[in-house]
Amino acid sequence: MAEKFDVIVVGAGPSGNSAALKLAEAGLSVLQIERGESPGSKNVQGAILYSDALEKLIPDFRDDAPLERHVIEQRMWVLDDDSFVGTHYRSDSFNKEPYNRYTMIRSQFDKWFSERVQKAGALLICETTVSNLLLDGNRVVGIQTDREGGEIYADAVILADGVNSLLAKKAGFHPELEPKNVALAVKEIHFMPQELIEQRFNVKDDEGVVIEMVGKITKGMMGTGFLYTNRESVTIGVGCMLSDFKKQKITPFELLEQMKEHPSIKPLIQGGEMKEYTAHLIPEGGYKAMPDLYGEGWMIVGDAGMFVNAVHREGSNLAMTTGMHAANTLIELNAEGLPFSKANLKRYKAKLDESFVMKDMKKYKNMPDVFHTNPQFFNDYPELISNAARTMLTVDGVDKKTKERQIGKSFRQRRSIFGMVKDTFKLWRAFE
């Protein structure tokens, strides 16, 4: 007789760890399978940690979690070829504990999180790839791993296997991802002395800065760039929709190289030592692209379920929250002596609908379409805005009224009044 658990969790990222932690704390027998040599060794993120979601799971996480810097300043840059127009928001209120968000390094963070999970009683097996789900009819009854005699059974399987979501796809629960619903992000980590980072970004101690960027760095593709300060390193990257990469025949690492050469960015990473280059897909298809989230004996959490708020650059917090709700659903059903059937797992969806997760997913459901069909937001406007700022700030004997007229004309020529009104309306509708 093969071994059987109450629940198997596939994957030890934020969603899988959150689910496994909750289940183990509630006394269910939990097996967690991770394909990396240790949790985190296959995982990639920017990375920003939002405290709220983690706090609900591990209230004392700040005591020993490996955090880099708490964010006190957010910069939003719109870049032209050789300039940027930006806003910086810095507030000392972000310096009051408990801090709201941090930069982090995922391989370290995931390992720490997993230790908490194991301490709670879950059994973790690493270096093991789950190759298939075991099905009895349409009911998931366990997993097939790549180890010898690798069939393991459970009453429920939580799929926390990441953006590619191979297991649910192989089982026929959802089709292959479409290029328009995923972004490809590439990034590098550059190490430099702590003092240098503090001088360069005007911070002290463990204060940090994040820069989010749009504009010509993505060559008209729907996407963003970012730069985050860690304790002794800076993470820099750029991500764009895969459909745009394909259409425009752009090579991602060349895009990153060119972004690093931008005169506003280059000085920020100068002198750093590049220690790792990573690539990762981000499921940015939004609400309309979400797969079925549960069925007979299974639930999907985190990136595998398309749980990313692309507009607000949120993902790991949604992952943790979905993992927590999936676990709570099973804990409740278990306590009530009810089977983990599709009809009962509907509660998972109800919990998500009640939480910020689905409310936000729904709120931005039209955003991907708006940006896919209106490349001017990534192309024309950044250039126009930059030119406008340059025109107004260049003192050259031309009077300001004439300059204003020139700027107005440049906008009308590129987008027309009607076009601009429509664009405003589209954005307003998408954000509404």
Added chain:
Amino acid sequence: MSAAIKVEEKLFQNRYKVDAGRPHISIIDEDKCRNNCASQACITCCPAGCWTMEGNGQVTVISDGCLECGTCRIICDDHRNVAWEYPRGGYGILFKFG
């Protein structure tokens, strides 16, 4: 400033445990890549430069430097010609920082 050299320099910083002789990505039908695919987006868009065009026009993949992102599989949406699995447990890219 060749792009091919640059990505190798980047990948050189990474840690891998290569599963020698057991590539986790393969082409299902090589003729399809050669004759039916105009875009060959895999070659352009793979962030690790794993996909190349041979002199004889054949597309090949060497997955040793793969970052396991999934781009090549998803971007081949016109042909679905990429067989893509995760490496065996413990093998493949091992992110130091992630």
